[in-house]
Every structure is written in C-alpha cells, then in structure tokens.
Amino acid sequence: MPDYTAQKIHQTLEVNGDLTKSVWQSATWSHRFVDMVTAAPGLYDTRTAVLWNDTHLYVAFRAEEPFLEAQLTQRDSTIFLENDLELLIDGGDCYYELEVNARNTIYEVFFIWRDAYQPGGRFDVPLFDVHHPQTLTFAGNFDRHDQTFWYGTHPRGVRWAFLNYDLPGLQTAVQLDGTLNDHTDIDRGWSLEIAIPWQSLTWLAGGRSLPPQRGDIWKMFLGRFQKIPVSGTVANQAMVLTPHGVYDTHQPERWSKIVFED
Numbered sequence: 022m023p024d025y026t027a028q029k030i031h032q033t034l035e036v037n038g039d040l041t042k043s044v045w046q047s048a049t050w051s052h053r054f055v056d057m058v059t060a061a062p063g064l065y066d067t068r069t070a071v072l073w074n075d076t077h078l079y080v081a082f083r084a085e086e087p088f089l090e091a092q093l094t095q096r097d098s099t100i101f102l103e104n105d106l107e108l109l110i111d112g113g114d115c116y117y118e119l120e121v122n123a124r125n126t127i128y129e130v131f132f133i134w135r136d137a138y139q140p141g142g143r144f145d146v147p148l149f150d151v152h153h154p155q156t157l158t159f160a161g162n163f164d165r166h167d168q169t170f171w172y173g174t175h176p177r178g179v180r181w182a183f184l185n186y187d188l189p190g191l192q193t194a195v196q197l198d199g200t201l202n203d204h205t206d207i208d209r210g211w212s213l214e215i216a217i218p219w220q221s222l223t224w225l226a227g228g229r230s231l232p233p234q235r236g237d238i239w240k241m242f243l244g245r246f247q248k249i250p251v252s253g254t255v256a257n258q259a260m261v262l263t264p265h266g267v268y269d270t271h272q273p274e275r276w277s278k279i280v281f282e283d
Contacts, residue, residue, distance in 0.1 A: 022278075023238060023278045023279065023280035024262060024263050024277040024278050024279070025049075025051060025069075025071060025262065025277055025278075025279050025280070026049065026279075026280050026282050027071040027072060027073050027279050027280065027281050027282065028048060028049060028072055028073075028282060028283075029072075029073055029074060029235075029281070029282065029283045030044055030072050030073070030074050030079075031074060032044065032074065033074065033076065033077070034072075034077070034079055034214075034216060036079075036192040036193070036194050036214050036215070036216045037194045037196070037214065038125075038194035038195045038196035038212055038213065038214045039196055039212075039214070040081050040083060040196075040212045040214065044072065045070060045072075045081055048070040048071075048072055048081070049070060050068045050069070050070045050083075051068050051069045051070065051243075051262055052068070052262075053066050053067065053068060054066075054067040054068065054069075054243075054244070054245060054260035054261055054262060055260065055261065055262075055264050056258060056259065056260060056261075056264065057244065057259035057260070057261045057264055057265050057267075057268060057270075058259070058264065058265065058266060058267060058268050059264070060264040063245070063258065063260030064247065064249060064258055064260070065084065065085040065086060065087075065210075065247060065260070066083075066084075066085040066210075067082065067083065067084045067085065067106075067245045067260050068082070068083050069081065069082050069083075069243045069262060071241075071243075071279055073232065073233070073281055074232070075219075075232050076218060076219060076232070077216050077217060077218055077219065078215075078216070078217045078219060078222070079214070079215065079216050079217075080108055080214075080215040080217075080243070081212065081213065081214050081215070082106045082212065082213040082243075082245070083210065083212050084106060084210050084211050084212070084213070084245060085209065085210040086104065086123075086199075086208060086209075086210040086211060086247075087207050087208055087209075087210075088204050088207075088208060089123050089197055089199045089200065089201045089202070089203075089208045089210070089211060090103070090104060090123070090201070090202055090204075091103055091104065091122040091123035091124040091126070091201060091202070092124075092202070093122060093124070093126050094124055094126050095126065096126065096127060096128075097127070097128050097129065097184065098126060098128060099128065100120040100121065100122050100126060100127070100128040101120055101128070101246060103122050103248070104122065104123065104245075104246065104247050104248055105120045105121060105122050105128075105245070105246055106120070106121050106213050106244075106245050107119065107120045107121075107242065107243075107244045107245065107246065107270070108215060108241065108242065108243060109241060109242035109270065109273075109276065110222065110225055110239065110240075110241050110242075111225070111239065111240035111241065111273040111276055112222075112224060112225030112226070112227055113227045114133065114134050114137035114144075114227065115131065115132060115133045115134065115137065115144070115224060115225060116131075116132050116225070116273055117129070117130075117131055117132075117186075117188065117222075117225060118130045118131075118132065119188070119191070119193075119215070121193050121195065121213055121215075123195060123197060123201060123211050124195075124201070125193055125194060125195045127191075127193055129186055129187060129188060129191075130182050130183065130184055130186065131149070131182075131183040131186035131224070132159065132180040132181065132182055132183070132271075133149060133180060133181045133183070134177050134178075134179075134180050134181075135158070135177075135178060135179045135180060135181060136177060136178065138151070138181055144224075148183075148186075149181070149183055151181055153183070153185060155183070155184040155185035156181060156182065156183050156184070156185070157181075157182045157184065158179050158180070158181060158182065159173075159179065159180045159181075159182040159271075160172055160173030160174075160175075160178075160179055160180075161173035161174060161175050161180075161269055161271045162268065162269040162270055162271055175271070175272070180271075188217065188221050189218065189220075189221045190216075190217070190218040190220075190221050191215075191216075191217055191221070192215070192216040192217075193213065193214070193215050193216075194213075194214050195211055195212065195213050195214075196211065196212050197211045198210055198211065198212075199211075219231040219232045232281075233281040234281075235281065235282055235283055236280065236281070236282070237280070237281050238278050238279065238280045238281075239278075239279050239281070240273055240274075240276040240277065240278055240279070241276055241277055241279050242261070242270060242273075242276045242277070243261065243262040243263075243277055244259060244260060244261040244262065244270065245259070245260045245261070246258075246259050246260075247260065261277075262277045263275070263276065263277040
C-alpha cells in the first residue's frame with residue numbers, strides 16, 4: 022500500500038514558499054511526522070504535501086519550530102549540520118538528495134550504487150566522472166566504524182556520491198513565521214516549497230514514464246532533522262513521513278511509497 026497519494030493539478034505554481042495558496046490549501050496533507058527509529062510522534066509538528074502536473078513535481082513542507090535558526094548561506098554547505106528539511110528520490114540504481122535550511126540554502130548530492138556503475142554502462146558519462154575531485158565514496162550514515170568503515174552495513178555496499186551535481190531547473194523557496202536566529206521570542210515555524218521539472222529526473226526514472234502515469238509509485242524520503250538543546254547538550258531527532266526502524270536516512274527500500282493519481 023502507498024504511504025501517500027500525490028494529486029495531479031492542471032496549473033503551474035509560482036514557487037515562493039507561500040503555502041496559503043489555494044492549491045496547497047486543497048492538497049492532502051500528511052499526518053504528523055514521526056521519529057525515524059521509534060515511530061513515536063515527532064517533537065515538533067511537521068507535515069508534507071505532494072502535487073504534480075505534466076511538467077513538474079511539487080513538494081511542500083510545514084515545520085513547527087519555536088526557535089528558528091540557520092547560519093549556512095553557501096550553496097552545498099553541509100546543511101545536515103543544521104536544522105533542515107530533506108527530500109530524497111529513489112531511482113533504483115541511484116538516488117538524489119536535497120536538503121534545505123531556513124535560509125533557503127540548499128545541498129544536493131547524486132548517489133549511484135557502485136554495483137550499478139559499470140564501464141560503458143548508462144552511468145559511465147562525463148556528468149558522473151568518478152575521478153572528479155568532488156566525487157567521493159559513501160558507505161551510509163553512521164556506518165564508518167569498526168569492520169564496517171569501508172563498506173557500511175547496507176547489503177548493496179558502497180555508493181558513489183557526486184557532490185558537484187546540480188539538478189536542472191530545481192526551484193526552492195522558504196517563508197518564515199518568526200525571527201531567524203533570535204531566541205528572545207517564540208517563533209511559529211517555517212515552510213518550504215519545491216518544484217522539480219520531470220525532465221530533470223531522467224536518470225532517476227530508469228525507463229519509467231515522465232511524467233508518471235496514473236498509479237505509478239515512486240519511493241521518496243520526506244523528512245526533517247532537528248537539533249534539540251537539552252541541559253547544555255544538543256540532541257538530534259530525525260522526523261519522517263515513514264519510519265525506518267534505524268537511524269539511517271540512506272535506506273531507499275524503507276522510504277515512503279508515493280502513488281501518483283489524478
């Protein structure tokens with residue numbers, strides 16, 4: 022069974038982070054995000070909605086946050102070190118990661134499973150040059166220790182991570198309901214709006230129809246990472262649409278199943 026049904030619309034959206042637009046008001050919003058490991062309700066209310074038309078995929082997030090904070094402003098900074106919202110899209114032998122903070126600073130990576138990257142294969146193109154200085158190997162979250170340092174714990178092993186990848190036509194925008202980096206008041210939170218051209222997802226489609234056909238299912242990670250100050254220390258909670266049972270984002274087989282319907 023799908024975890025969420027994305028409704029088709031027949032208009033093009035202006036991406037400005039404003040989720041009071043009638044099309045988002047009429048969308049089906051998800052349940053409150055849950056802890057990625059335990060499935061308990063997330064500390065802060067976080068919800069998502071997904072829409073689509075013949076040209077674009079649209080994703081929106083609403084995030085409750087009493088103390089809005091974001092410092093990083095340079096594109097492809099390590100946004101996951103701050104509070105962020107995240108969208109990952111599975112392509113079977115590859116997947117795409119997008120992270121955005123409350124300043125609308127973005128971080129993108131394109132991952133290709135090493136066992137799928139073959140000389141002369143479909144990924145053996147200049148765009149995915151494994152010798153590029155911003156191409157690294159990646160074993161998975163929290164896997165690089167002891168005997169799993171090199172290969173991680175995922176059955177497929179290592180991924181190539183292309184940090185220099187930029188998704189063509191990507192649009193993101195945020196709106197804040199509060200004051201950024203001012204903890205003398207209580208904020209309400211922030212919203213994020215994303216638009217992705219379907220034709221930019223050719224590598225992820227793997228031969229699937231673009232745009233999707235009615236009833237097609239794509240796997241996506243829709244989540245949030247939040248730093249929570251506790252008695253002089255900082256804890257982190259991962260809040261997601263669909264729980265994983267483990268604290269590792271990079272488990273595509275555990276991501277949410279999004280079905281596309283009219």
